[in-house]
Amino acid sequence: xxxxxxxxxxxxxxxxxxVASGVALAVFLALLLVRRLIVGRxxxxxxxxxxxxxxxxxxxxxxxRTLLILILAVWLGSxxxxxxxxxxxxxxGAAEAAVFLQLALWASLSIDLWVARAQRRxxxxxxxxxxxxxxxxxxxxxxxxSILLLAALDNxxxxxxxxxxxxxxxxxxxxxxxxxxxxxxLASLAIVFDKPFVIGDSISVNELSGTVExxxxxxxxxxxxxxxxxxxxxxxLLKSRIHNWKRMSERRVxxxxxxPRETPADxxxxxxxxxxxxxxxxxQVRFERAHFKGFGGKESGETSLDFEAVYWIEVPDxxxxxxxxxxxxxAVLKTLQEEGIGLAPxxxxxxxxxxxxxxxxxxNP
Numbered sequence: 001x002x003x004x005x006x007x008x009x010x011x012x013x014x015x016x017x018x019v020a021s022g023v024a025l026a027v028f029l030a031l032l033l034v035r036r037l038i039v040g041r042x043x044x045x046x047x048x049x050x051x052x053x054x055x056x057x058x059x060x061x062x063x064x065r066t067l068l069i070l071i072l073a074v075w076l077g078s079x080x081x082x083x084x085x086x087x088x089x090x091x092x093g094a095a096e097a098a099v100f101l102q103l104a105l106w107a108s109l110s111i112d113l114w115v116a117r118a119q120r121r122x123x124x125x126x127x128x129x130x131x132x133x134x135x136x137x138x139x140x141x142x143x144x145x146s147i148l149l150l151a152a153l154d155n156x157x158x159x160x161x162x163x164x165x166x167x168x169x170x171x172x173x174x175x176x177x178x179x180x181x182x183x184x185x186l187a188s189l190a191i192v193f194d195k196p197f198v199i200g201d202s203i204s205v206n207e208l209s210g211t212v213e214x215x216x217x218x219x220x221x222x223x224x225x226x227x228x229x230x231x232x233x234x235x236x237l238l239k240s241r242i243h244n245w246k247r248m249s250e251r252r253v254x255x256x257x258x259x260p261r262e263t264p265a266d267x268x269x270x271x272x273x274x275x276x277x278x279x280x281x282x283x284q285v286r287f288e289r290a291h292f293k294g295f296g297g298k299e300s301g302e303t304s305l306d307f308e309a310v311y312w313i314e315v316p317d318x319x320x321x322x323x324x325x326x327x328x329x330x331a332v333l334k335t336l337q338e339e340g341i342g343l344a345p346x347x348x349x350x351x352x353x354x355x356x357x358x359x360x361x362x363x364n365p
Contacts, residue, residue, distance in 0.1 A: 071097075205242055
């Protein structure tokens with residue numbers, strides 16, 4: 001055994017090399033054994049449960065890299081040797097880099113697990129939050145890797161202060177160059193947080209309308225009534241006036257028409273009540289008012305007696321709305337025919353404006 005102590009190699013005795021090798025091997029095998037126990041025994045238990053901390057522990061163990069364990073074990077074994085400052089600095093730096101990299105892998109996996117869990121919850125509810133989850137995942141990973149990279153460089157003796165300053169100036173330049181992209185990104189966060197609409201809603205934006213299919217980091221995609229896909233930038237979308245038809249709880253309808261001026265006064269006086277009876281006789285319809293509005297309208301060439309009735313369809317369904325509106329219109333036409341009067345003639349030389357209070361979407365929502 002004496003020759004183990006007296007025989008040297010690279011400035012260390014064979015005994016020191018044997019002890020260092022034993023420490024490195026013991027640490028390496030112990031860590032591999034711990035990983036295998038976690039993946040094996042805890043993995044079988046996790047497979048029989050619905051999820052929890054055991055699943056997270058198994059996933060973290062599987063993400064533990066063998067090469068990084070080996071680097072750490074070699075450094076711990078080298079502590080038993082007499083090595084020069086340069087070699088010690090390299091081994092210590094490699095071990096620190098391995099530890100930081102493994103921590104980054106674990107943290108990155110934790111973020112992925114959180115994202116997957118959040119996505120499963122939101123798929124059953126507010127699907128628009130999936131965009132927010134994706135943004136938070138990207139931001140969290142960028143922040144994580146940046147912090148760990150700076151910490152690793154600082155431990156290796158790199159002056160990170162000047163590096164951070166340079167990155168700040170470069171980041172400002174990039175932000176100025178990509179301000180439109182960043183504007184759309186912030187707008188997507190505003191959409192997800194404020195929820196002016198969610199996936200599946202029928203909306204109108206300026207002259208465009210459709211059903212929301214997806215809310216991305218830069219654009220929102222609609223499916224138009226004709227089957228086409230409409231792509232809108234999130235920044236421009238929030239600057240526009242948005243009509244969300246799906247959140248409509250009921251629909252207000254203004255019925256406006258005119259009868260000839262020769263209509264007898266008693267017939268004119270009875271028409272508002274007849275209109276009330278027509279509306280109240282229909283299901284899912286609520287009467288608001290009906291009046292003889294005035295004498296003559298520009299659309300009829302000042303030759304009509306104008307009436308206006310307002311009622312509400314108590315469900316937002318578009319088909320029900322059209323069915324009830326058709327029933328009211330037919331009943332009004334039948335009533336006028338029974339009274340022996342018709343609608344006031346229109347003046348073809350004058351434009352006929354559409355009612356401003358119909359509250360209708362440009363397409364069937």
